[in-house]
Each structure stands twice: as structure tokens, then as C-alpha cells.
Amino acid sequence: DAGITQSPRHKVTETGTPVTLRCHQTENHRYMYWYRQDPGHGLRLIHYSYGVKDTDKGEVSDGYSVSRSKTEDFLLTLESATSSQTSVYFCAIGTVSNQPQHFGDGTRLSIL
Amino acid sequence: RKEVEQDPGPFNVPEGATVAFNCTYSNSASQSFFWYRQDCRKEPKLLMSVYSSGNEDGRFTAQLNRASQYISLLIRDSKLSDSATYLCVAEGSSNYQLIWGAGTKLIIKP
Numbered sequence: 001d002a003g004i005t006q007s008p009r010h011k012v013t014e015t016g017t018p019v020t021l022r023c024h025q026t027e028n029h030r031y032m033y034w035y036r037q038d039p040g041h042g043l044r045l046i047h048y049s050y051g052v053k054d055t056d057k058g059e060v061s062d063g064y065s066v067s068r069s070k071t072e073d074f075l076l077t078l079e080s081a082t083s084s085q086t087s088v089y090f091c092a093i094g095t096v097s098n099q100p101q102h103f104g105d106g107t108r109l110s111i112l
Numbered sequence: 113r114k115e116v117e118q119d120p121g122p123f124n125v126p127e128g129a130t131v132a133f134n135c136t137y138s139n140s141a142s143q144s145f146f147w148y149r150q151d152c153r154k155e156p157k158l159l160m161s162v163y164s165s166g167n168e169d170g171r172f173t174a175q176l177n178r179a180s181q182y183i184s185l186l187i188r189d190s191k192l193s194d195s196a197t198y199l200c201v202a203e204g205s206s207n208y209q210l211i212w213g214a215g216t217k218l219i220i221k222p
Binding site for chain 1 (some may be wrong): 157
């Protein structure tokens with residue numbers, strides 16, 4: 001399996017608190033992605049990165065920020081979590097633009 | 113109308129049968145198409161890319177119909193392990209970011 005890990009795997013927190021999810025890869029892939037998956041919806045891209053310090057917004061970026069200070073790590077931050085951000089979050093990596101090849105196990109985030 | 117649409121299913125199919133499902137997309141300029149599979153409460157896994165001429169990988173065949181704007185996935189000699197949700201992906205109209213369908217659930221019965 002590709003070396004990609006997400007942490008934490010599960011988190012429950014309260015509305016208004018900051019939350020940071022971490023994605024760590026050992027594959028040295030250039031591209032990294034953060035998605036959310038909700039019932040009845042396809043995966044939706046939140047942010048992506050095409051290199052260290054190079055990031056861009058996806059389809060549903062409002063309320064989220066990201067950082068990539070090293071090739072291996074891509075952080076997703078919810079500055080002030082809201083209940084609408086309750087979701088399953090997936091990180092993905094890839095060597096080709098716009099083609100996520102491997103996904104992490106996901107983070108189940110509940111905002112109460 | 114969603115940019116990528118799939119029949120949610122479930123498709124209940126006996127083991128050994130052939131099953132096919134389609135996915136429609138709205139961006140006529142889309143150049144990239146993929147099928148992923150996702151097991152219950154697991155991460156998506158890339159199954160195959162879809163090429164203009166169609167492509168096959170073992171028991172799986174993917175085809176693209178540009179005129180009608182849909183892609184298809186055909187599974188022959190289905191196995192119990194093929195039970196999963198199949199996700200269709202195509203380039204969207206906004207910056208050509210990938211748009212994901214909500215998935216088609218397939219259940220293979222013994």
C-alpha cells in the first residue's frame with residue numbers, strides 16, 4: 001500500500017474550535033489533495049497542492065485553509081469549526097496533475 | 113443538474129454474472145475520466161482510467177461515449193469481492209478539476 005497516513009482518524013469537537021488534520025506521505029509525490037465526502041455527494045475537493053508552499057482552492061474551500069511546508073505533509077485547518085463541516089475527510093496523493101492515485105484511510109470528523 | 117451523475121443502485125447481481133453501469137457527465141470538453149471503487153467505510157481506490165478507445169483490465173472494461181457524454185464500466189464473471197461502490201470521475205467545467213459522482217453500489221450475491 002502507498003505510504004500515506006492521516007491523523008487523527010476520528011475526532012469529535014465543538015462548534016467554534018479550531019481543528020487541524022494532517023496528511024503525511026512517504027512517496028515523495030508532488031500533488032496532494034484534501035477532499036470531503038458526505039452522503040449523497042461525490043467527493044468534493046477542498047484544497048490541493050502542487051508543491052511545497054504551492055496550494056490552490058478547490059470546489060468547497062470556504063472555511064478551510066491548508067499549508068504545505070514540506071513535501072511530505074499537507075495540513076488542513078478548520079479555523080472555527082461549524083456543524084456543516086462534519087464529514088469524512090480524505091487526503092490523496094499523486095504524481096500527475098489532477099489524478100489522485102492513492103488515498104489515505106480518512107478522518108471522521110464530528111462537529112457538535 | 114449535477115456535473116457527474118450515477119445511478120446510486122444498489123445493483124444486486126448473482127455471482128458470475130456480467131454487470132454494467134453508466135455515468136453521465138455534463139462537461140463536453142472533459143478529457144479525463146476515471147473509475148474508482150470504494151469499499152464500505154474505506155478509502156477510494158483507483159480502478160482504471162477511461163480512454164477514448166475504451167480499455168480493458170482483466171474482467172473490467174471501461175468505455176467512453178463522447179456523443180452521448182457518458183462512460184461505462186462493465187464487469188464480467190463477477191466475484192463476491194467486486195461488491196463495492198463504484199465512483200465515476202470526470203473533469204468539471206471549472207478549472208477542469210475532477211468532479212466525482214456519488215457512486216453506484218454493487219452487491220454480488222452468492
